[in-house]
């Protein structure tokens with residue numbers, strides 16, 4: 001039998017050229033459209049509108065000046081061009097990796113600019129997995145000239161992956177100022193902006209129905225974080241503040257806004273917690289009357305925020321009986337307070353069992369570890385086992401004040417730096433909050449406090 005000629009699988013030179021040109025056009029599609037727009041307008045004006053070439057040119061020029069000179073359209077254009085550039089670079093970066101990713105390139109769904117780079121959402125093609133991407137992240141980082149690349153899989157969909165392209169170290173620069181600095185008022189039910197995470201994005205914490213334990217070495221930034229949380233709470237005039245300050249001066253600017261402010265006196269501290277417990281029990285009576293199971297946003301029942309700086313001072317007080325009473329009351333508030341709208345935020349240097357009873361410590365749902373000296377100390381705050389999984393606050397550079405690991409809603413610790421707040425800023429916010437609260441006390445809003 002005569003040999004049949006085999007169809008050639010090799011692409012001809014013209015086919016290859018066509019592929020290269022069409023791929024390049026597709027990658028530069030936005031820029032090409034933006035170029036075509038003024039040219040198209042000129043052609044329309046000149047040939048269809050019967051304007052002369054000079055008036056048509058002037059009109060097109062004016063249109064371009066208007067787009068560039070108007071801040072919203074200039075910003076939109078800048079964002080679009082930036083996204084297009086990142087999209088193009090990422091697409092090219094995928095082309096030059098070995099293995100399945102270059103054969104079945106992920107689809108780039110969206111690009112979001114962050115303080116330290118970009119986050120791209122990808123859809124993986126069938127036949128590939130996040131493992132294929134993980135194997136080539138170092139190469140992609142080189143191709144993109146990035147500092148680091150981090151992948152996160154969408155827990156709801158295995159084919160959705162976000163790729164964080166980090167170009168600068170978000171903690172290198174000066175810490176960002178707290179966005180609440182110039183706010184006239186807040187709603188404490190809304191998530192509070194607390195800092196910038198290692199991907200350069202603002203991180204929020206929602207405190208209603210949660211309690212937060214903050215730990216870390218002296219000077220790590222615990223009190224500054226408390227100030228941020230208190231700014232959000234004090235500027236919501238319906239929130240009732242119960243403050244306990246083991247150093248007297250840290251929370252002092254807020255004392256005029258507070259329903260109760262206690263310094264180092266353990267008996268007064270215990271009496272304040274007893275009063276709050278009585279409030280909590282009244283609140284449960286009220287919930288029973290209203291036939292609802294818990295306090296919710298908009299029901300007119302105020303949230304009670306308990307902030308304790310230097311928790312160890314109270315729970316390890318030399319007066320053992322009073323310390324025990326304080327711990328018992330706090331444990332009760334942590335255990336039963338959630339549905340009644342009682343939120344506890346406590347800071348201490350090292351919450352080890354000899355300082356903070358573990359039965360008390362374990363009731364805090366959210367944990368925040370500022371820089372610690374050892375892995376054990378970090379685990380004491382976050383919970384055991386996190387250090388061996390690579391989440392240890394002992395690895396934080398001591399020079400970077402305010403950097404810590406937050407374990408909250410996502411279930412995985414997030415590395416972030418808190419917003420900076422200076423004492424004088426705190427005094428100014430507290431004054432504004434006091435004035436706001438004076439107005440409500442004069443009777444322009446009802447609450448159950």
Ligand SMILES: Nc1ncnc2c1ncn2[C@@H]1O[C@H](COP(=O)(O)OP(=O)(O)OP(=O)(O)O)[C@@H](O)[C@H]1O
Nearest residue numbers: 175217218219220221222223224401402418419420
């Ligand atoms: N996010 C931040 N950005 C920049 N500087 C910060 C930040 N957080 C804290 N600092 C600086 O670190 C210093 C110590 O912070 P802070 O008083 O909050 O520490 P602390 O953990 O409460 O210490 P201590 O346990 O001794 O009370 C502050 O003077 C502040 O200037």
Ligand SMILES: [Mg+2]
Nearest residue numbers: 222223250309
């Ligand atoms: Mg402090």
